[in-house]
Amino acid sequence: MTHAATPNTTIADRQAFLDEIMQLPVLDTHTHLVGDRLAARDFWEIAHYFWLNREMQTGGYPANAADLPEDERIRAFLDAYRATRNTNMNWVLTRIFQDLYGIQLIDEASVREADAAIQRSHAAPGWAQSVADRLQIRRFVVNIPEHAEFQGTRDRAILIPRIDGRLGGWASEMASAGDPMAAYEQHKRTIDELLAGFAAQGCPGIMTTLPAYASRADRRAAIAPGIAKDEAMMELLHAICAAAERHGLLVQLFLGVERSWCGTAVPANDPARILKLTALFEQYRCRFELVVASELNNLDVVQAAWNFPNVHVGGMWWFNFRASTYRDVMQYRLEALAATASSLVVSDARCIEWSYGKIALIKKLICEFLWQQLESGWIERETAHRVAEEWLYGSAARRYGLL
Template identity: 65%
Template sequence: MESKLSFMEEIDQLDVLDTHTHLVGDRLAAKDFWEIAHYFWLNREMQAAGYPANAQELPENERIGAFLSAYQGSRNTLMNWVLTRIFQELYGIDLKDERSVLEADEAVKASHARSDWAQQAADQMQIRGFVTNIPEHAAFQGMRRNALVIPRIDGRINEWTRRIHRSTGRPFEFEAVGAELDELLASFTQKGYPGIMTTLPRYGSSANRVDGVRADSEPDEILMAIMHAISGSAERRGLFVQLFLGVERSWCGEAVPANDSERILKIAGLFDKYHCPFELVVASELNNLDVVQAAWNFPNVSVGGMWWFNFRASTYRDAMQYRLEAIPSMKSSIIASDARCIEWSYGKIRLVKRLLGEFLYERMASGWIDKELALQVAKNWLHDSAAERYRFYKS
């Protein structure tokens, strides 16, 4: 059997499709060191190690000192590992003292000024495409191709739900909304978008118990009726429906993960009734098995990348095992960087490739799969599965 290092290097050279980003086409690269260092996920871990919430207001020398202290105090965390690799591999810099931070800041400012930097960083990690949910952000300046657009409609869904619930004639208003959303999805088809994306709040109703809207329908029931209308329209229009689930914003001022044992069960009626493809992306650890069970039960359901609080090595390893043993690899994609600059897309995909390489090598060493199958699984999970669903063709 070949060495682990050799196998990991092969994984590093495989193509990637980054299925969920917040990249903006005219500002892909970070403008300075602090834009990378204050990325939300890292900043949470840094603040837990003592980094002040008002760090941006501090004089530069105090800010650097606070950063270095928190950086050292959080060296065991995953996002710290990613930050370290971003600067080691993209800039050749080890973050260790004030001088290195100042050097890193100058290096990032210099790369920001380069028109070819975003493409160079993407090529170094074999990232062949990116997805955005905002059409206005899709024109990726300085790159060989624009982002793929999967428009986000959760704002419209919330608006429709409130509108119907406020109406004195809810069934009639629901009919009007149904026509409106069908027209919207038809416009997406005409623009060549492959599908739609939405988050959903926690819902009390179930798809198998909702059939239209009554005069006394409550908001959760209206929401589920709208999801029926969306799924039916997507089926007619040849679109897939991508559902991002498991983040709750109603409990406090922060977004938090919410494990709900019935979250996927309550929408199984959609998968059963409509033949459009569904892709499930979850942020709550306990739902990782539920989405795999849904993909096992329903041929039109696939599972997507690890989102929000699921982006951790432990959840990745468990989820990869669930997926490997239960569903064909073309029904699973594992990349969703959630990045806001190209450097974090690079870094988070760097981490996923390492986790994937380690996982598959262990499965090979245990005799469950051979190398040919391991590489095929890796190709599908990193790129081909999502590329087929999204109709993303290599140029």
């Protein structure tokens, strides 16, 4: 890493650097945007975003808020909004309304003003593109084919189809079949046909989440009666990686969220989670992108990318989307990985306004982190700028075939 002399900095220098970062292009690598309804329709579609809602409930917002009379609902929202002013999602929400609508949420009248403004913007044909342009968000990734045709924007979404719904079913069928090998061979043919079709459509890869698994990719199970479901899943992952290699596709793995412990999704820190997959990274030449929601696995994915050049690391997903996690992750990645092997943007947004707000936070955090590295003399300004470009856009754009 280049050591540069500590520059004589000023507030103006720092602001100029922030302005540079804010104007860099962005690729949002994971969203739930739907092509024909990119913009929020009303205030509540923004205010009831899942992650904000979770934090608001820590401030007393009722779980049944959507069922309350409007006046009561607004009062409950404002009480919880004030109580959670310290949280990241509150910062994002505040930024959305200040930047996009010029509104501060201070009383009932401001909430109603915001609702009217959102209804107007939803009806404006160019709104979604104008929101994206404010932060130079060039492209978005979706995982559902029907969602990819974006309306009112210059480009359609990048489609990386998710197959986790099928993967779980295939593994269950193998585990319960009287002839697991026959089931496996059929699923292997299906996988090859499916991925060949995705490649023919121009998709850069496929995406899947994975539940907790005791199996290891380096220990091949006997595909025979009695095979456990997670052993079957690991054998299917071998088939998926082999097909991805044949058809030139990326394999995106989203890891660290568990739904089996209770009715609510929770983060699960498994210190062996990435180790159990390393034989896949070693055996197959397809590229892998690892996205994790569990804090303890953030260093593990960096180590995997350090060891295996076909492994790249993605953005902060689910419970990892916090300022503290970003700071740690950026330090891990700056020290160990070429910036071309790392992306930092996963908005998980369900409307264009939340993609804007969360990317505003990401850009602020990148700027603050890299500025500290500059002031400490660890990197030069040119290097900081190049790292930010890759983390925000270049790495993902190259991985998805845009560059």
